[in-house]
Amino acid sequence: MLRAGQYKWLFFFAAALLAGFVGLGARCYAIQVTRFEELSAEGRRYTQYHRVLLPRRREILDRNGLRLVVSVPEKTVLLDPELCGPDVARVAETCGRLLKLSPAEITRAVEAAEKRAPGKHGAIVIKRHVPVAEWDAVSSALRLETFGLESGTLSRRDSQRLGAWRSRLLWATESEVRQYPYGSRLAQVLGIATPSDEGGSLVGQCGLELTYDETLRGRPGVCDSEQDAMGIELPARRVRYEPAVPGKDLRLTIDLPLQQAVEDLLSNTVSSAQADGGCAIVMDAASFEFLAIAGSPSFNPAAPGGSPMGNWSCPAFASRVEPGSVAKLFTLAAGLEYGLITLDSSVYCEQGAWRTGRVVLHDHSALGTVTFREGFVRSSNIAFGKLGQQLGAARLSQTLRSFGFGHAPEVRFAGAAVGLGLSPSEPSVEKLVQASFGQGIAVSPAQLAIAACAIAHGGTMCRPVLAREVEAGAGQAEIAAAPELPRRVISEATARQILEACKAVAAPGGTAESAMSPRFTFGAKTGTSQKSNEHGYRPGAYYSTIIGFLPADHPRLVILAALDEPKQGYYAGVVVSPLFRAIAERAAERLGIAPDKAPGAMVARSRPNSREDKP
Amino acid sequence: MKPSVVGLLLAVGALCALGAVMLLSSMVEAAHLGRFQQHLCWLGLGLVGGCGGFFLPWDKLRQHDAPAWLLALAFGALFLVLVPGVGTRHGGARRWLGHTQPSEFAKIVLVIFLADYAARRQSAMGKLGAGLVVPGAIAASLACLVVAEPDWGTACLLGAVALAMLAVGGCKPRYFVPAVVVMAGFVLLSIHFNSLRAERVQAWLHPERYREGVGWQGWQSILALSGGHFFGVAPGGGRQKLGFVPESQTDFILTLVGEEMGLAGTWSVLLLFAVIVYFGMKIAWRARDPFRQFLAFGLTFLIGLQAFINIAVVCGVLPNKGIPLPFVSYGGSGTVCLLVAVGMIAGAGRTVSAVQRAVDEGDRDEPA
Numbered sequence: 001m002l003r004a005g006q007y008k009w010l011f012f013f014a015a016a017l018l019a020g021f022v023g024l025g026a027r028c029y030a031i032q033v034t035r036f037e038e039l040s041a042e043g044r045r046y047t048q049y050h051r052v053l054l055p056r057r058r059e060i061l062d063r064n065g066l067r068l069v070v071s072v073p074e075k076t077v078l079l080d081p082e083l084c085g086p087d088v089a090r091v092a093e094t095c096g097r098l099l100k101l102s103p104a105e106i107t108r109a110v111e112a113a114e115k116r117a118p119g120k121h122g123a124i125v126i127k128r129h130v131p132v133a134e135w136d137a138v139s140s141a142l143r144l145e146t147f148g149l150e151s152g153t154l155s156r157r158d159s160q161r162l163g164a165w166r167s168r169l170l171w172a173t174e175s176e177v178r179q180y181p182y183g184s185r186l187a188q189v190l191g192i193a194t195p196s197d198e199g200g201s202l203v204g205q206c207g208l209e210l211t212y213d214e215t216l217r218g219r220p221g222v223c224d225s226e227q228d229a230m231g232i233e234l235p236a237r238r239v240r241y242e243p244a245v246p247g248k249d250l251r252l253t254i255d256l257p258l259q260q261a262v263e264d265l266l267s268n269t270v271s272s273a274q275a276d277g278g279c280a281i282v283m284d285a286a287s288f289e290f291l292a293i294a295g296s297p298s299f300n301p302a303a304p305g306g307s308p309m310g311n312w313s314c315p316a317f318a319s320r321v322e323p324g325s326v327a328k329l330f331t332l333a334a335g336l337e338y339g340l341i342t343l344d345s346s347v348y349c350e351q352g353a354w355r356t357g358r359v360v361l362h363d364h365s366a367l368g369t370v371t372f373r374e375g376f377v378r379s380s381n382i383a384f385g386k387l388g389q390q391l392g393a394a395r396l397s398q399t400l401r402s403f404g405f406g407h408a409p410e411v412r413f414a415g416a417a418v419g420l421g422l423s424p425s426e427p428s429v430e431k432l433v434q435a436s437f438g439q440g441i442a443v444s445p446a447q448l449a450i451a452a453c454a455i456a457h458g459g460t461m462c463r464p465v466l467a468r469e470v471e472a473g474a475g476q477a478e479i480a481a482a483p484e485l486p487r488r489v490i491s492e493a494t495a496r497q498i499l500e501a502c503k504a505v506a507a508p509g510g511t512a513e514s515a516m517s518p519r520f521t522f523g524a525k526t527g528t529s530q531k532s533n534e535h536g537y538r539p540g541a542y543y544s545t546i547i548g549f550l551p552a553d554h555p556r557l558v559i560l561a562a563l564d565e566p567k568q569g570y571y572a573g574v575v576v577s578p579l580f581r582a583i584a585e586r587a588a589e590r591l592g593i594a595p596d597k598a599p600g601a602m603v604a605r606s607r608p609n610s611r612e613d614k615p
Numbered sequence: 616m617k618p619s620v621v622g623l624l625l626a627v628g629a630l631c632a633l634g635a636v637m638l639l640s641s642m643v644e645a646a647h648l649g650r651f652q653q654h655l656c657w658l659g660l661g662l663v664g665g666c667g668g669f670f671l672p673w674d675k676l677r678q679h680d681a682p683a684w685l686l687a688l689a690f691g692a693l694f695l696v697l698v699p700g701v702g703t704r705h706g707g708a709r710r711w712l713g714h715t716q717p718s719e720f721a722k723i724v725l726v727i728f729l730a731d732y733a734a735r736r737q738s739a740m741g742k743l744g745a746g747l748v749v750p751g752a753i754a755a756s757l758a759c760l761v762v763a764e765p766d767w768g769t770a771c772l773l774g775a776v777a778l779a780m781l782a783v784g785g786c787k788p789r790y791f792v793p794a795v796v797v798m799a800g801f802v803l804l805s806i807h808f809n810s811l812r813a814e815r816v817q818a819w820l821h822p823e824r825y826r827e828g829v830g831w832q833g834w835q836s837i838l839a840l841s842g843g844h845f846f847g848v849a850p851g852g853g854r855q856k857l858g859f860v861p862e863s864q865t866d867f868i869l870t871l872v873g874e875e876m877g878l879a880g881t882w883s884v885l886l887l888f889a890v891i892v893y894f895g896m897k898i899a900w901r902a903r904d905p906f907r908q909f910l911a912f913g914l915t916f917l918i919g920l921q922a923f924i925n926i927a928v929v930c931g932v933l934p935n936k937g938i939p940l941p942f943v944s945y946g947g948s949g950t951v952c953l954l955v956a957v958g959m960i961a962g963a964g965r966t967v968s969a970v971q972r973a974v975d976e977g978d979r980d981e982p983a
Contacts, residue, residue, distance in 0.1 A: 002783075002905055009782045010912055014896035017919040021889045024923065027930045028881040031840045032873060039841030046838065046859060157810070164831075229859045 049233045053221035054201045055244035057176060060190060060208060060216070060467075062256040063289075069190055069209075069301075071202070072179050075135040075172035078123040079106070081113045083169050085161070087147075094147045095170065098138045099127050128175075135172050142166055171231065176202060178209075180301050186259055187301045188314035189252075189293050189466075191414075204414075206312050208250060208467055211414040215469050218247030248469040253289035258282060261586045262292040266561070269579040270296045273566035279315040280579070281449040281560040282587050285456035285549070288464045288483045290411075291557070291587070293317075293446075315564070316449075317409070317416040320442040321543045324529030325379045325511075325572075327400075327438030329498060329547070330451065332376055334399035335387045336494040343373040343497055347383045354382045357430040361385055376501045377510045379526070381437045388436025393426035396436060402489045403451035404461065405443050410450075410485075411464040417444040438527060445545070449560040452547045456555035459495035461487045499523050503552040506577075512546060515577035517585060519595035523549035524580065526572035531565065541565050544572035546580045550588060551596050559584055619901075620961045623894040626887045627942055627957050631658055631950075633884070634943035637871050640853070641864050650864075650945065657947045661954030668958025669965070673906065682724075682731035686753070689724040692717035693760035702764075715948035718761045718769045723956050725757055725773060726780065726917055730909035733784030737905060740785030747790045750781060767805070767812070768924070768936030774798055775920055780913045812934075819934035832867070835859045837931050840873035840881070847877035864945045866937060869929045884943070885926065892919040898964030907963035914956040 002010075031039065060069040077099060084091045088110050089103070096103035106126055113124045130138075143166050149158055178193050191207015193216075201220060204213035221244035226237040262280050270278045282292040295315040299307035335341045352366030363380045375383030388396055400406065406421020420442040422435045434440045446464075454461040462483035490498075502523030506512040512524040524546055531541040545562040549555035561580045569575045588595070635658065639651055676682075696702035696717050732750050739745040754777035758770040778798070781791055806812045818833060839860050842848060853874040860867045872880040895915025902908040918941050925940040927933040939946050941953045 002908060003785065006783050006785055007900070009779075010896065010899060010908075013779050013783065013912070013916055014892060017892045017916065017923060018889055020923045020927075021885045021892070021919075024926050024930060024932070025882055025885050027927075027932055028840065028873065028878060028885070031837055031930060032843050032878045032881065033845065036841055036844050039838055040844070043838035043842050046835070157814075 046229075047226045049223070049225040049227035049231075051223045051233070053223055053242075053244040054174065054176075055218035055220065055246040057178070057193065057202050058216045058218065058247040058249045060250040060252065062186075062252050062254050062259070063291075064256065065251075066256050067181055068186060068252070068254075068256070070179050070181065071176045073132050073174065073176050074128075075130045075132060076125055076175050077127040077130050077135065077138070077170060077172045079110070079126045079170055080168060081110045081124055083161075083164055084110055087161075090147055091165065091169065094145055095126065098141055098145070098170075099130070101127060123171075129177060130172065139170070139172070142170055167229075178202065178301070182256065182260075183302075184298055184300045185256065185263065186252075186254060186293070187298050188295045188312065188316075189254070190301060191314075192301050192304050192312070206415065207314060208252075208413070211412050212250055212467060212469070214247070216247045216250060219245040221245070248471055250467045251470045252467050253284075253287075253291065253465050254293065255291045255590065258587055258590045259292040259294065261590070262583050263294040263296075263298075265579060265582050265586065266294045267296045267298075269561075269576075270563065273563055273568045273575050275563040275566040275575075277315060277565075278561070278563040278576075279319070279445050280562070280583055281316050281445060281558075282583065283449050283453050283464070283558045283560075285453050285555045285558050286483070288450070288453055288457070288462040290464065290466045291591075293466075313415060314413070316445045316560075317413045319444060319564075320417045320419055321445070321545075321562075322441065322529040322532070323438040323443050323448060324527030324543070324545065325381075325438055326448060326525050326527035326545050326547055327436070327441065327443075328376060328379065328384050328527075329455065329502075329525050330400055330403050330405075331384050331388055331391070331396065331436040332372070332501065333403075333455065333490050333494055333498055334391050334396055335372070336497055337399065337490045338391065338395055340390055341372050341387065343376075343501060344371050346371055347375055347380075347386055349375065349380050349382045352382075354385065356385060356389070356433050357428070359430050359434075361433070373501055373504065376525075377504045379511050384437045385433040388433050389429065391436070393422060393432050394424045396432065397422040397424040397426070399490075400435075400441070402461070402487075403454060404447055405441065405451065409444070409447055409464065411446070411466050413446075413466065416446065417442075419443040419447055438529060445560055445562055448545070448547060449558055452549070452558045452560070454489045455495050455498050456549050456558050457483075457495075458492045459488060459490040461489045499549060499552060499555065502549060506548065506552070511571075511573040512548070512577045512580070514573055515546065515548065515581045515584075517581050517597075519597050520550060520584065520588060520593075521552040521596055522581070522584060523552040523555065524577070526577065528570060528572045542570040544570055544576050546572050546576045548580050548584060550584045550593065556593055557584070557587055557591070559587065617898075617964055619894040619897045620964045623891055623898070623957065623961060623964075626890040626894070627954070630884070630887050630891075630942035631661075631954075633872065634868065634940075634945070637868055637875075637943065638864060638945050640875060641868075641871055653947070654945055654950075657950050658954075661951040664951050664955040665958030665961075668955040669962040671959065671962060673910075673962075677731055677906065682728045685724045686728045686757075689717065689721040689757065690760070693721060693757070697760070697763055716946075718764065718766055719949045719952040721757055721761065722769065722773060722776070722917060723914070723952050723959075725754060726776060726913035726956075727910060727959075729754070729777060729780045729784065730906050730913055733780065733909050734904070734906035737785060740781075741787055743790050746784070746786035747781060747794060750784075751777070751794060766937065768938040771802065771936070772917070772921060772924065772938065776913060776917050779916050779920075780909060783912050784909060815934045819931065832860060832862075833928075833931050833935060836867050836870040836929050839863075839870040840929065843874045843877035843880065845877045846879050847873070847875045849875060865939050866925065866935075866944060867929055868940055868944045869926055872943070873929075881926075884940075888919060888922040888941075891915070891922075895919070895960050898960055902963045911960045911963040914960050918953060918956065 057071040059067050061067055088107050092103040092106035095106055109124050109126060145166060147162060147165055149162055175195060189207055191204060191209040193202040193204045193209040196203045201217055204210035221242045224240040225233050227233050262282060266278055266280045278296050280294045283290055293316045297311050299311040304312060346369050348369045349363060349367035351368060352363045354361045361381050363382050367380055400421055405419055408418050409416050422441055426432050431440050450464045463485045502525055503521060504510055506515050506522040506524040511526045515522055515524055527545045529543045530537040531543055532538060543564055544566060548559045550557045559580055561576045561583060563576050566575045638654055642648060692712060696712055702712060729750055733740055736745050758773045761770040778791060778795060806816055853871055860870050863871055872884060892915055895911060899908050899911035899915060902911050921938055921941050924933060924936055925938050928936055939949050
């Protein structure tokens with residue numbers, strides 16, 4: 001038997017162990033019950049899996065189904081700086097090799113992150129726009145990476161670190177990027193979509209990307225679940241799963257080959273006329289569809305930062321300009337429609353100078369008594385001022401309004417200018433008279449083109465179309481062809497008379513004489529307006545516009561061309577008429593419109609000066 | 616059989632069953648099922664070994680100096696492990712001979728040897744040389760071999776068990792208290808000069824600062840435990856085993872118990888170990904000769920201390936040591952050795968027939 005002292009020790013050790021177990025029991029109680037709320041919430045932070053499922057942003061196609069904008073998935077690669085510890089150089093070297101980055105760059109980023117928030121768990125973005133395949137290769141290579149540590153002689157500590165690096169050092173988030181197979185074609189109409197600040201889905205910033213943002217984006221889904229330590233979701237433990245609903249494709253009415261031709265012609269003319277900019281629109285008169293919308297100067301949507309932001313907006317929709325003499329189309333329409341005049345009614349043009357109220361109006365060439373047809377062809381401000389006075393503000397503003405001026409265009413386009421119409425109760429005679437030849441009102445080029453379409457369409461206005469939402473993969477058949485919401489603006493007879501007058505404008509003696517083509521008869525109306533700022537009209541700053549119809553008698557196309565502050569000549573008849581003619585010929589060729597003149601039938605004419613109104 | 620032996624065996628059986636269930640629960644893939652079968656094989660082998668331990672004829676064995684031979688064998692095996700090409704490396708340490716860990720074997724052998732040593736020299740144990748220096752040097756050299764693997768956890772365990780056995784064996788407190796101080800100083804120095812251990816201690820002192828690094832395991836194990844609340848999230852429903860707690864099947868098996876069975880699970884485990892310690896100590900108290908008393912005490916203390924350290928690590932009370940939970944953790948040689956040890960404890964407490972007793976009485980004629 002043992003001595004008493006030995007039994008004491010035996011009892012002591014037994015009691016110490018049992019006391020230790022009691023202590024551990026208390027510790028377990030503290031962890032599992034007392035701190036349950038706090039610690040289990042912290043634990044859920046690691047196991048919780050919450051993902052917003054982003055549908056791929058849909059595509060934008062031209063009328064032939066050519067893909068103008070597509071979305072490509074890509075990865076953003078992140079690094080956990082906390083795992084680097086003192087081995088930043090080693091980590092940077094390996095990551096740099098895998099991701100083709102300079103190690104110095106990674107080191108700098110890690111050190112900057114450490115300085116920002118020392119010891120904080122977080123992630124830094126080390127590479128954006130990584131193709132999915134490249135990331136897959138990198139992440140597989142990472143699993144076998146040795147980080148320059150010799151695997152045969154690893155200490156326990158090193159092998160732990162190596163394991164952590166392989167599994168948790170790098171990871172990637174999903175993102176997508178817009179790609180433009182046709183470069184900067186149609187860029188201002190398409191607009192851009194950039195990643196939102198929270199990352200993830202792209203958000204439209206301007207153009208159609210903004211206008212139809214929700215349509216293209218679709219509805220994100222959500223997945224709430226649990227994950228294992230590698231961040232892999234455990235489908236068996238899903239609590240919520242709502243799949244993403246993809247959006248719809250956008251099928252434009254734009255014809256890309258024609259668009260291409262128009263853009264090239266426009267930019268050539270803008271540079272040869274040394275203009276600040278310009279725009280051109282081709283519309284289908286029967287369907288009210290936009291076939292081409294060009295603006296200059298444009299930008300590269302893949303790298304929008306390379307151009308000033310002003311270039312991002314689409315001048316056809318966004319610019320507000322005084323229409324100038326082009327507005328005479330609609331004043332004439334009002335006069336004819338209300339039966340105040342016919343094309344053959346005569347008007348006295350005061351030999352080029354007419355005082356009305358406190359202003360004196362001038363024509364650029366002194367005319368005596370002429371018919372309205374001749375007043376239109378020679379763009380007499382006095383003749384149309386008198387007609388405006390005769391119409392009165394109420395009737396003129398009503399007509400302008402019904403042509404779509406002074407309110408937002410019916411085509412959906414973000415940032416489209418509303419313009420400035422004429423008040424129906426305008427008390428000032430001067431303003432009424434000026435408005436009747438296009439001064440003191442403001443329109444966008446697109447509004448002008450749409451209004452001209454109503455004339456070409458026999459006086460009926462329809463809803464203009466630029467884009468239609470279609471389900472992915474929809475065929476041509478699903479694209480509606482019939483114009484919507486027809487609404488009569490003027491009678492068919494009035495429309496025919498206006499077209500007849502326009503035909504004479506693009507004929508010898510008219511202001512658009514230089515638009516004449518040996519193969520086609522065009523109808524046209526030119527306008528040269530002086531640009532203004534808050535101090536009034538700016539000398540030498542003009543906006544030259546032409547609206548034309550092809551063919552003249554039964555127009556299929558309405559074409560608008562405009563130049564902003566051309567320096568080489570400014571009369572629309574000189575600077576934009578040749579552009580109009582070039583566009584019209586290309587459009588006719590593209591759309592298979594047969595020439596209506598026998599070759600060589602045009603009478604060669606030359607006049608020293610083109611006739612044009614002066615603002 | 617005596618009630619204390621029955622109680623001891625029931626508690627061990629319950630822990631083994633719990634271990635098997637938790638191992639099964641931790642298998643997230645069918646491919647792991649082989650491990651479960653392997654574990655069952657080890658348990659079966661342990662059962663056989665335990666029976667052997669129960670019936671060991673200690674008196675005859677001691678006559679032939681078997682404890683010393685076993686110690687020599689343990690030294691040999693621990694040397695062999697260190698020989699490159701013979702010992703198997705795993706996770707930065709050379710601890711394996713084939714599929715067995717000699718250090719597990721060495722723990723039991725050291726207890727047997729010290730029990731034999733102290734029983735033989737009962738009268739001399741009060742002296743410095745015989746009571747502390749000689750057995751202490753033997754234990755220390757064994758521990759040094761284990762440290763060389765390196766396996767600090769087991770070495771500490773060996774040291775603590777040796778000191779406890781010497782205390783109970785009759786060594787005077789004024790001798791071994793300084794030894795405890797020296798040992799503690801040695802451990803502290805080793806921590807100071809080893810960055811990994813220093814980092815582990817730091818991670819233990821400041822878990823929130825080392826969450827993503829060396830403290831990951833400890834922090835995640837506390838989080839896993841906390842997920843259990845009173846009754847756990849049901850077997851199989853635990854999350855932390857999905858890679859959050861490294862080695863969740865071996866050293867950190869208790870996190871799984873705590874998460875899936877809650878406080879009920881952890882307290883049950885503690886209670887079962889308390890039962891083992893209680894009955895083991897009772898057997899030691901009442902065993903019929905000093906050798907069996909020392910043996911039962913040493914082995915019970917070994918099991919109890921190992922359980923205490925493991926659970927303390929899991930609860931974040933002690934820094935990470937790499938010591939499995941007896942009977943519950945997955946692990947081959949460790950499980951078998953400990954089951955043999957249980958057999959020996961039970962054997963020390965078995966009732967003996969009158970004939971046997973007479974034989975024993977006859978044996979006892981020689982001076983102890």
